[in-house]
Amino acid sequence: MIEPVIKDLCEHEVIDEAFLADVVQGLSGWPKTLPCKYFYDQRGSELFEQICDVDEYYLTRTEMGMIDYVAREMAQRLPHIGQIVEFGCGNCEKVQRLLDAHPQVDGFVAIDVSETFLLESVKNLSQRYPALTVTPVVGDFMEAQPLPDTAGPRMGFFPGSTIGNLEAKDARRFLYRVGRTLGEGGYLLVGVDTLKDRRILLRAYDDASGVTREFNLNLLRRMQQELGAELTLEQFAHEARFNETKSRIEMHLRSLCDQFIAVGGKYFHLSKDETIHTENSHKYTVERFQDLAASAGWQSRRVWLAEDDMYSMHLLQYEGGVRMTD
Ligand code: SAH
Ligand code: AVI
Numbered sequence: 001m002i003e004p005v006i007k008d009l010c011e012h013e014v015i016d017e018a019f020l021a022d023v024v025q026g027l028s029g030w031p032k033t034l035p036c037k038y039f040y041d042q043r044g045s046e047l048f049e050q051i052c053d054v055d056e057y058y059l060t061r062t063e064m065g066m067i068d069y070v071a072r073e074m075a076q077r078l079p080h081i082g083q084i085v086e087f088g089c090g091n092c093e094k095v096q097r098l099l100d101a102h103p104q105v106d107g108f109v110a111i112d113v114s115e116t117f118l119l120e121s122v123k124n125l126s127q128r129y130p131a132l133t134v135t136p137v138v139g140d141f142m143e144a145q146p147l148p149d150t151a152g153p154r155m156g157f158f159p160g161s162t163i164g165n166l167e168a169k170d171a172r173r174f175l176y177r178v179g180r181t182l183g184e185g186g187y188l189l190v191g192v193d194t195l196k197d198r199r200i201l202l203r204a205y206d207d208a209s210g211v212t213r214e215f216n217l218n219l220l221r222r223m224q225q226e227l228g229a230e231l232t233l234e235q236f237a238h239e240a241r242f243n244e245t246k247s248r249i250e251m252h253l254r255s256l257c258d259q260f261i262a263v264g265g266k267y268f269h270l271s272k273d274e275t276i277h278t279e280n281s282h283k284y285t286v287e288r289f290q291d292l293a294a295s296a297g298w299q300s301r302r303v304w305l306a307e308d309d310m311y312s313m314h315l316l317q318y319e320g321g322v323r324m325t326d
Helices: 006-011 017-028 042-053 058-077 093-101 115-128 168-182 198-204 211-227 286-295
Strands: 083-087 107-112 133-138 154-158 187-193 236-243 248-255 259-263 266-270 275-282 298-305 311-318
Touching: 017 211, 017 259, 017 266, 042 058, 042 115, 042 211, 058 093, 058 187, 058 198, 058 298, 058 311, 083 093, 083 168, 093 107, 093 115, 093 154, 107 115, 115 133, 154 168, 168 187, 168 286, 168 311, 187 286, 198 236, 198 248, 211 236, 211 248, 211 259, 211 275, 236 275, 286 298, 286 311
Parallel strands: 083 107, 083 154, 107 133, 154 187
Antiparallel strands: 187 311, 236 248, 248 275, 259 266, 298 311
16 A cells, blocks of 8 residues: 655645656656756765766766866967856866966856755855856756856856766757857867776776765655655665667666655556666767767867877867757
8 A cells, every 4th residue: 555645745845846847757758767967966966076086987087187288278279268157067176277277267157956065166166266256056057047247258168078968969959059158259168978898887887885876866865855755765776787879878776676656646656677767978989079069060179088088078169050949
């Protein structure tokens, strides 16, 4: 006998209606999905920081290892940048390397969905760069966000291979929007993880210490805490898969038994071994990423590759000439 969930929902004072609607929509479809942006509450952001430190997760370490070089070269090429806009800034560590190499930058716009973590990160950043105007924007980078005025040109910054979390059509839409916001001639520096041996990729998303597992399960925990969802965390397993056709790592939550999730006054049945698809991390060759960028109006100006082609950073410039409906 399953208890109705109405009782639980009433105990939660404020429900994030958008979160609830996305959860209900994702669990109503087949296969079941949940949007990966909901990994990131305070705990999710902290877990992501821990992932960045595990041996198997080479992405952050590799990008940090190349960013000073990239920042110096960019400072020579683009000495007039006035404002940097970062999409999904997390702990704001990487932008500090850019700011150190570009002392003329007087504004930083930090966009992220993880509110408390974002506000703490920008507080620390402002203390370190007192002359910098730092504007936190709590919101979804897939939606148009208002940007403060600036005297110098803007540069977009999208590190961490977060672009890999978007399906190709969404990545294209994102790039197009950013291009329209920054305008013709605007620059965007993007970190993109490369396609490589699937064993290295799978390990990076299923680390031995189990931090990535916790990160994946955090989505269900948030549903319990914020939406009053009734589910048993122990009845789900973390699973990382490599999808060869789509050139991406997928994270799933596999149901360990026949069960229901109750949320929003509805019941969602999961068979044993059915999965909820929670995240994609697309891996790009340099050429494939350049083609994607070009399809949204961006031209490649420079590509940096880490040792053994483990990771790439792309400097793009917006040329426009592409029309998409918003
Ligand atoms: N840029 C940082 C953090 C990358 S982790 C780095 O490279 O280390 C991805 C970040 O994007 C997280 O901080 C997460 O909260 C944020 N994020 C994920 N999806 C988002 C979305 N749709 N809109 C805004 N922020 C998002
Ligand atoms: C933020 N993003 C690029 C990370 C990634 O690699 O896809 C999120 C992550 N998921 C599992 N581990 C890290």
